[in-house]
Amino acid sequence: MERRVCFDFEIEFANGGALKGEEFRLDIPGSDIDDDALGAMVIADLRLLMVSRIVIHNKRVIVEAHKRAATSQLTAGERERKVDLSHEIETGMTTYKGLPAPLLCEHMSRTASRAHYAPGTEFQIDRIEMVGNTGTYIDSPYHRLADGDDISKLSLDALSGCPGVVVDVAGMATRAIDWSMLAAVDVREKAVLVRTGWDRHWRTDRYFNGHPFLTERAAIYLRDRGALVVGIDSFNIDDVDGDTRPVHTILLSAGIPIVEHLTGLAALPSQGFRFWAVPPKFKGVGTFPVRAHATLAGD
Numbered sequence: 113m114e115r116r117v118c119f120d121f122e123i124e125f126a127n128g129g130a131l132k133g134e135e136f137r138l139d140i141p142g143s144d145i146d147d148d149a150l151g152a153m154v155i156a157d158l159r160l161l162m163v164s165r166i167v168i169h170n171k172r173v174i175v176e177a178h179k180r181a182a183t184s185q186l187t188a189g190e191r192e193r194k195v196d197l198s199h200e201i202e203t204g205m206t207t208y209k210g211l212p213a214p215l216l217c218e219h220m221s222r223t224a225s226r227a228h229y230a231p232g233t234e235f236q237i238d239r240i241e242m243v244g245n246t247g248t249y250i251d252s253p254y255h256r257l258a259d260g261d262d263i264s265k266l267s268l269d270a271l272s273g274c275p276g277v278v279v280d281v282a283g284m285a286t287r288a289i290d291w292s293m294l295a296a297v298d299v300r301e302k303a304v305l306v307r308t309g310w311d312r313h314w315r316t317d318r319y320f321n322g323h324p325f326l327t328e329r330a331a332i333y334l335r336d337r338g339a340l341v342v343g344i345d346s347f348n349i350d351d352v353d354g355d356t357r358p359v360h361t362i363l364l365s366a367g368i369p370i371v372e373h374l375t376g377l378a379a380l381p382s383q384g385f386r387f388w389a390v391p392p393k394f395k396g397v398g399t400f401p402v403r404a405h406a407t408l409a410g411d
Contacts, residue, residue, distance in 0.1 A: 114178045115140055119171040121154055126164040126284035126293065139178040147171070148291075152333070155295035162284050163292040195379045197305075197343075197404040198248040199314060207246050207373060208347075209320050214242035244399035250391050251370040255398030256360050264395045266369055270340040274303040276387035276406060278380050281324070282309035288351070289326050291333035300338040303387035307377035310346040314375065323347035331362035341389065343371035343404070371404055380406055 116137050123131040138153055145153075151166040203216045219239040226234050244255075250271070253260025277297045281289055289306060297304075308324040323346045326334075334342055342349070342363055349370055350357040363370055371389050385408035391400040 113175060115143060115173050116176045116178070117145055117150060117171060117173050119150065120169040121151070122165075122167045122169070123154075123160065123163055124165040125160075126162040126281070126286055128285065131160075137174075137176075140173070144173055151292065152295035155292060156297065159296050161279075161293070161296055162281055163295065164284075164286065164290065166292055192407040192409060195376060195385075195406045195408065197374050197376050197380075197406060198402065199311075199373060199375050201242075201247040201401060205247075205315065207249075211243050211245055214240065214246050216240055242401075244397060244401075247401045248371065248373045248375065248404050249399050249401045250389055251360065251364060251372065251399045252397075253364040253367055253369075254396075256357070256364040260364060260398075261367065262395060263391045263397050263400050264393045266391070268390065270303070270369060271390050271402075272388055273386045273407070274340050274388075275301065275383075276303040276305055276380075276385050277383045278305050278307055278377055280307045280377075280382065282307055282378075284308075284324070287322065287324050289324060289330055291327070291330045294330055294333055297382065299334060301340055303341045303343065303389075304334060304339045305371075305374060305377055305380070305387065306342070306344045306346075307380075308344065308346045309378070311373075311375040311377075314373075319347055323352075325349060325351045326359045328358040328362065331359040335362055335366045335368060339368055341369045341371065341387070343374050343387075343389070345374040345377050346372070348372060371402065374404055381408065384408060 117140050118135060118137050120134045121136060138157060147168040150168055155163050201214055204213045206213055217239050220237040222234040222236050252263045252266055254262035277299060279294050279297060281293050310323050313319040326349050349372055350359045385406045387406050389402040389404040391402050394400060
């Protein structure tokens with residue numbers, strides 16, 4: 113027996129404005145639905161961005177035939193173009209205050225290599241010293257949990273050509289990105305990339321202070337709705353003003369990798385692309401830089 117839910121709602125937006133609805137109806141999969149799940153359905157159904165608060169009133173479940181057929185999943189286009197989503201790494205740059213900057217130097221120069229090879233044959237061998245949290249990097253469960261999977265065990269299903277969605281919250285009035293700002297898109301089995309626009313402050317002191325972040329409830333929402341990987345173009349996916357990291361804890365405990373310090377997300381559509389963020393297969397390492405990028409259908 114099919115059921116629908118009838119209700120009133122009030123919505124407030126993070127960038128100003130509000131919306132109200134009366135006697136709104138939606139199909140539901142079972143016999144009941146709680147207010148948070150219903151709020152997420154409303155946001156997704158109306159494709160609303162930057163929702164900061166939704167309140168449900170006068171909810172009642174009614175017996176009535178569903179009005180919509182199931183939608184099909186997106187597939188990649190035959191022709192693709194690539195969008196780079198990574199910051200360059202160079203000697204002396206600071207990704208995270210308090211952590212050492214990378215050092216990139218020669219181990220053996222082209223000139224020195226000539227002594228080992230025939231005339232006209234030469235090579236450059238470089239030496240790199242850095243912490244894993246450098247540039248655009250990925251966090252594995254091992255980064256947060258002693259018994260979690262390290263980057264050598266990360267699934268390529270989540271990091272190599274995973275269907276992606278962009279949640280664009282750039283310009284919001286608050287720093288905290290709550291679950292309601294994510295509810296307009298289907299995140300299940302997707303790479304969820306949160307665009308805050310904070311990458312514009314990269315390599316400046318402003319980048320380290322007052323950055324946007326996900327709330328604990330946002331992390332729970334992404335976990336419970338089956339996101340495969342979560343990325344953000346901000347300094348940290350958590351609020352670093354406190355001494356806990358609930359978003360890292362919730363996502364990494366669920367085996368959901370995190371990609372921080374993304375850039376260039378404005379070049380992506382809201383959906384219809386695939387995301388790549390594969391690190392080297394280091395054993396016993398929790399976090400490491402990636403060449404994050406997206407592929408999408410060509411023009």
